[in-house]
Amino acid sequence: MRQHDTLFIGGEWVAPAGTGTIDVISPHTEEVVGRVPDSTAADVDRAVAAAREAFDHGPWPRMTFAERAEVIARLAAIYNERQGEMAQLITEEMGSPITFSNLxxxxxxxxxxxxxxxxxxxxEQEEQRPGLFGPVTVRREPVGVVAAVVPWNVPQFVTMTKLAPALLAGCTVVLKPAPETPLDAYLLAEWVVEAGVPAGVLNIVPAGREVGEHLVSHPGVDKVAFTGSTAAGRRIASICGEQLKRVSLELGGKSAAIILDDADLASSMGFLSLAALMNNGQACVAQTRILASRNRYDEVVDAVAGMVAAQQVGDPADPATGIGPLVAKRQQERVEGYIKIGMDEGAKVVLGGLDRPQDRGWYVAPTVFSGVTNDMRIAREEIFGPVLAVIPYEDEADAVRIANDSEYGLAGTVWTADTEHGMDIARQVRTGTYGVNCYMLGANTPFGGFKSSGIGRELGPEGLSGYLEYKSIARLG
Structure with missing residues (x-):
């Protein structure tokens, strides 16, 4: 078992203020695989003070972008050498199939x-622009101390969407990992020290929601970067609004995969399996609404069911596993609750249902529903599990309408033999990311959502701008 008795604050491993602990439980075995301190408000205060000191008086914000980039490159080199270790750790703590962890x-x-x-x-930190009476210097400065609050489903992915640009900008960070997945953050802290990141630039306080709210509302924090549920995002936005604190939110999704009549179903299902079922369905970008025309509806339902049935369910450490357990018992019960809701709403279970595929571990049966209408709860609410709803449409305009008929706007796909026509469809769907015959995210392109899927963008140069303040300096003569 991985036992941690200290917190990473101010570049040191320090004793926590309290005596509480967080048990990390394997979703596969239901056994404790790790233990870390449960941070208190006092620990958060200490972490924010360390980040504040490092920002207000330390070298990190005063280095050039190129100098900080050298340190980030050293961290990347360490990450590269040990990424297999990180992948195995995430699989152990939250049940992601090892193939997805390695991917x-x-x-x-x-x-x-x-x-x-x-x-x-x-x-460049500064650029010159012409002004009314003389040159104007536009200067980019770090926003300050950042509170990064991350979820359990892709813990390092979400951490790095915040940490990497914040580091380059010159910010200091207090990271609050989810209580389900704190172990990967401890491993990252070791690498940060090895890379030579100055003390106080990264501080880590694993904790639950109450302590997380103390961090978000802390007067020493200049910006909050949050990924999680839309409900929690609304609460955080209200706190930041009251304080006029900078905030970026990457929230939920209920993404639609539009399968056009000319799509080759055999090849499409190969790619759609990842887009729809990645990480055991625990992904905000998962394509869980499958839109099929009435002309090919039964054929698409059969293809989707075949695609899901082909996924091996079991031990996430087994490379043959396609779908592992959900992160916690409460998540298992939540997803099963939605399966029952779908049945009660009149949708037909084509595959899966309420019979659990394993006696031990927090597994649910991967489930496909047909006969779904877009007003059903299983079509409107984020389930966050391996549950797919196949929804019929009349024509392409109707498909676009259904795709857009959602409070969310995070992701989506279209599947077609005509990629240029697929681009036409993509331009009509109001989401922050989209794919034609695929779905992928890249570090060089912006990621975020429309509507209730969030505020702001991460990744790419756009992601860096969220950690910068812009200052215009005019001069005469």
Missing amino acids: AQAPQPLEMLNFYAELGKTF
């Missing part, structure tokens, strides 16, 4: 570090 949970954070390290080589 995304560890490599994508590394990609972000590499991108921002490269961007920093040429990024």
Whole structure:
């Protein structure tokens, strides 16, 4: 078992203020695999003070972008050498299939570090523009102390969407990992020290919601970067609004995959399986609404059911596993509750249902519903599990209407033999990310959502701008 008795604050491993602990439980075995301190408000105060000191008086914000980029590059090199270790740890603590951990949970954070390290080589702190009476200097300065609050589903991915640009900008960070997945943050802290990141630039306080709210509302924090549920995002936005504190929110989704009549179903299902079922369905970008025309509806339902049935359910450490357990018993019960809701709403269970596929572990049966209408709860609410709803549409205009008929706007896909026509569809769907015959995220392109899916963008140069304040300095003569 991985036992941690200290917190990472001010560049040191320090004793927590309280005596509470957080048990990390394997979703596969239901056994404790790790233990960390449960941070208190006093620990948060200490972490914010360390971040504040490092920002107000330390070297990090006063270095050039290129100098910070060199340190980020060193961290990336360490990450590259040990990303297999990170992937295995995330699989152990939250049940992500090891194939997905090796594909995304560890490599994508590394990609972000590499991108921002490269961007920093040429990024200028100041630029000159012509002004009314003389030249104007536009200066980019770090926003300050950042509270990064991250969820359990892709813990390192979400951490790095915040940490990598914040580091390049010159910010200091207090990271609050989710209580389900604090272990990967401890491993990251070791690498940060090894890379030579100055003391106080990163501080880590694993804790639950109440202490998280203390961090978000802390007067020493200049910006909050949050990923999680839309309900929690609304609460955080209200706190930041009251304090006029900078905030970025990456929230929920209920993304639609539009399958056009000319799509090759066999090839489409191969890629759609990842887009719809990644990370056991515990992904905000998962394509869980499958839109099929009435002309091919039964055919699409059969193809989707076949695609899901082909996924091996079981031990997430087994490379053959396609779908592992959900992160916690409460999540298992939540997803099963939605399966029952779908049945009560009149949707037909084509595959799966309420029979659990494993006697031990927090597993649910991967489930496909047909006969779904877009007003059903299983089509409107984020389930966050391996549950797919196949919804019929009349024509392409109707498909676009259904895709847009959602409070969310995070992701989506279209599947077609005509990629240019697919681009036409993509331009009509109001989401922050989209794919034609695929779905992917890149460190160099912005990620975020429309509507209730969030505020702001992460990744790419756009992600860096969220950690910068812009100052215009005019001069005469």
